[in-house]
Amino acid sequence: MARVVVNVPAQAKRGEVIEIRTLAGHPMETGFRRTQLGELIPRDIIRTLICTYNGAEIFRAELHPAIAANPLISFTTVATESGTLEFRWTGDNGFSATQSAAIKVV
């Protein structure tokens, strides 16, 4: 299981724009590098990150080999209601990781 971290404020005012930061532990092997003996190292990257807020999709990103190892993605959303934010990363070789964070809106 890959190590993933999300940073969501625990509490926010209704209508406030909050910043969400996500980090996934992954080498993001580009598929363009070679070993010392000249063999190509196969590509192994995270392809997508999807974030849902109480079941509704609020953000989706498509990643490419040009994203650095341990992809950090940060974005914003409006705090509409209390609930949970679900994050799902999927990638090559069947990579999949999920994480959720609770938010309280006052």
Next chain:
Amino acid sequence: MISRRTFLLLGVAASAAHAQLPPNIQEIRKKALDEAIRKVVGNAQVRQGKVKLDIPPLIDNGNAVPLAVEVESPMTEADHVKAIHIFTERNPQPYVVTAHLGPRAGRARIATRARIGDTGTVMAIAQMSDGSFWSDSVRVIVTLSACLEEGLI
């Protein structure tokens, strides 16, 4: 410890890798970038402005370059940013990231860390809900390329 034989083999492998780069690599990469942009924007016109790409102009280490894109937009149902695309000119592939946003984002701002292969232009294109495209590009200088890191065993 690398033996003399392995070392020689490495030399052969390295020169073979170099030989694979065609002489007109500049044109090929320019074409790949143009094609990638065309695929995103179609026949629409890409205008300068509204988008602010924040990336250091001088990059020491191309393996993890912090960059942020902010687009001027009220982010309402009627007028919002649908997607932000980032491209680089000198990587093996022009694509970096595509982020899909909506009115619930509140603010059109994303940040990430990218690999930048070589000195060249980095470009951000924002796709608005009215179908228009806006862009910003920054020329960056890279001292340590992302693609030249030490290979694995």
